[in-house]
Amino acid sequence: MDKENIKKELIDKSNNILEKYSEPDVVESVSVMNMAAKTIFLGSLKVYNTEVIPNIIRDLEKDLKGYGELVVRDQKVTPCCSPSYTHISFNVTILN
Known part of the structure; x- marks a missing residue:
């Protein structure tokens, strides 16, 4: 599968x-x-x-693991001038 298609699918999912x-x-x-x-x-x-963070992480792991090696991380962020949130990042490694 080409990289642009994978990128689009990851965004959509x-x-x-x-x-x-x-x-x-x-x-x-x-x-x-x-x-x-x-x-x-x-x-x-x-x-x-x-409250939905564990569910979102679980869904990301379920939906994205088929592409390659998947790592999901989360970190709480408290900005000075806006509501706090959790930053959930993922990286998918695909061997060429």
Whole structure:
């Protein structure tokens, strides 16, 4: 499968998960790192409702694991002038 298709699918699946849990954020892009032996896709989601974080992480792991090696991380963010949220990032590594 070509990288642009994978990138589009990762964005669509991320947005579907956010929509499923009524989160207002939208994933507009996924970064792509091309290396000699592998390609890494990096994405992130902002989640405001702390109660749905475990479900979102579970859904990401379920929906994205078929592409390659998947790592999902989360970190609480407390900005000075806006509501706090949890930053959930993922990277998918596909061997070339």
